Amino acid sequence: MSWSTARLDQVAEIVGGSTPKTGVAEYWNGDIPWVTPADLSDLSGHYIGKTPRTVTPAGLSNSGSKLLAAGSVLLSSRAPIGHVAINTVPMATNQGFKSLVPDASKVDSKFLFWWLKANKLYLQSLGNGATFKEISKAIVARVVIPLPCLVEQRRIASILDHADTLRVKRRRALLLLDELATSIFVEMFGANSGHEMQDLSDVCSAHSGGTPSKARADYWEGGLPWFSPKDLKTLNLYDAIDHVNAVVLEETALRIIPKDTVAVVVRGMILSHSFPVSRLRVQSTINQDLKALLPKNGIDPAFLAHSLIAQAPIILSKVSTAGHGTKRLDTQSLMSTQVPKASMKSQLEFRARIDRLDSHRETLVKRADALDELFASLQHRAFQGEL
Template structure:
């Protein structure tokens, strides 16, 4: 690895657990929970909280920290904030010292080999956590600050290309929604030809199995607890249970019912056990509503679920709220036309997905070479 020295994390950075008590939290403070950090470092659904809303101790952080999710480290929830705020105590704020660049440290900790290493050292069967004392012993290659910045710039550029490709995905999804509104209108503003979701689909709320049945060795039924296992279209298996409770079927629409990601969707490509953070929605045979129609309609409602979920500080969408959702009453021919248009868009997405996979491979190669001094 050329002439770079290797140091322990604690020699160049501090795990900064500066706490703040609930009564000290001021209105308008930015709060970051694990649910607000996506795998790969993006933030989603960041909240400004009011005084008195949070009831437990939190950690404080600034734009100079690296936020490291210690719970289920395999999720790679590691991010560089551009703001100050407070975070869950399952997130460790790491403050880089003068010898290490923030983005360099973040990229190093996020590379697949380090995620695998952290996961192997986590303790706990169903809720594995990485101890701060273990994290601070991680070995880090340390080139000059100038070289660290150069590496971080290269990886940032590669990540930006991936982000642009993901933006194209989002735009194609927006096109689906526009076609839906053009053909069927907005169910929330219509009074005629509206029925309830429960008239055309069956809804199954998730039920978490016993924590003692969880494993990461692929034994039993794949378990989904929420959007952390969601992929672009179908879930990614990350944990399993030997005592499954509520099972979905192939083709079901998987719907997040709790927290900051309430309303997010995936489709079941196999049988999964559903934890209480999810519901399965299954179009009923014999109705005009098909899966494409229902998926796009529910995706259109995402903002509604974010603002109208039951619970003032923690969204928790009930079975009744799902059952009562208004949907357009459609005929088979119109639903089929819509489905055909969606299939065309999905083919375009498949082409972009292939390009994104190539960019992902390139990024992984750059990561591997970067920290070996080969860029």
């Protein structure tokens, strides 16, 4: 099937963003949602209607930022390139965006959203910059997209929406398994179990990580997992998105984290609403936004991980905001968290029950991964006119 094509600036207005002066109180905590790329990285769906930070009309006008109408397509242009969402209410963005306000007579916002999602790697390849990659307004303007008629655009978007819903349901089943595990923990060690409590520092030691120089390409050519907050999406982690070379351990302060360590996020906007906890099931390294918690003798890693998950609401209440707005959890606050005292026998009984859930989880993960592969194929065919 032959479709016409168009540059993005021919079908949408391209709008950048900015940040009001953080030292001016009257610019902040208003009624206008203000988005950063980090807000999109934590987004579970396609739409965004609420943000951790807001600005006032004065902050908007004095920053030179523009209010984006609902139904715009937000595209992060740096740190990282390629996060996409559709806003459900008028909102502004920081300078890390080149958002698109579609011409409704030419392009459907959901079709544009899916095309950008499917071409994330291509968009990232267009990035320029020594310190970090960024795509400029001019680069975004020149991007060419396929442009079938509006009826066909909406049909394609509807097909992809439906397929994505199936993927989300499969992933939701995995989350329900995690919730079941938490219920088992509360049943065995919760407030009504009669267990005494102790400081987290009594059951584990905390270790920090770091980021090797991006200027050293050889540092990033190895097979050693380097975990960061973007990896902490599931309870058990066997590999990371990024990897480093063993030479990093010799030339930097980065250190090996032994397998069956528990990792938690201690810095990032995700701490405004969630406290990610994962078991690192392989020998690895971590970045500076995580803390690695090494269980002491007599402490099972599964028990430790679920102790933290159960205490997540209390831990989140200890999160503070740094001067530049980033959320952080200091080590002293983390390590003073109260966790149950439990015999090794009880811990191992809990682990046995959790291991049975993990077996079922592995089956679900394989099915979810298969759906992801099918969806990627469907996306490719959709924009080739093969649906």
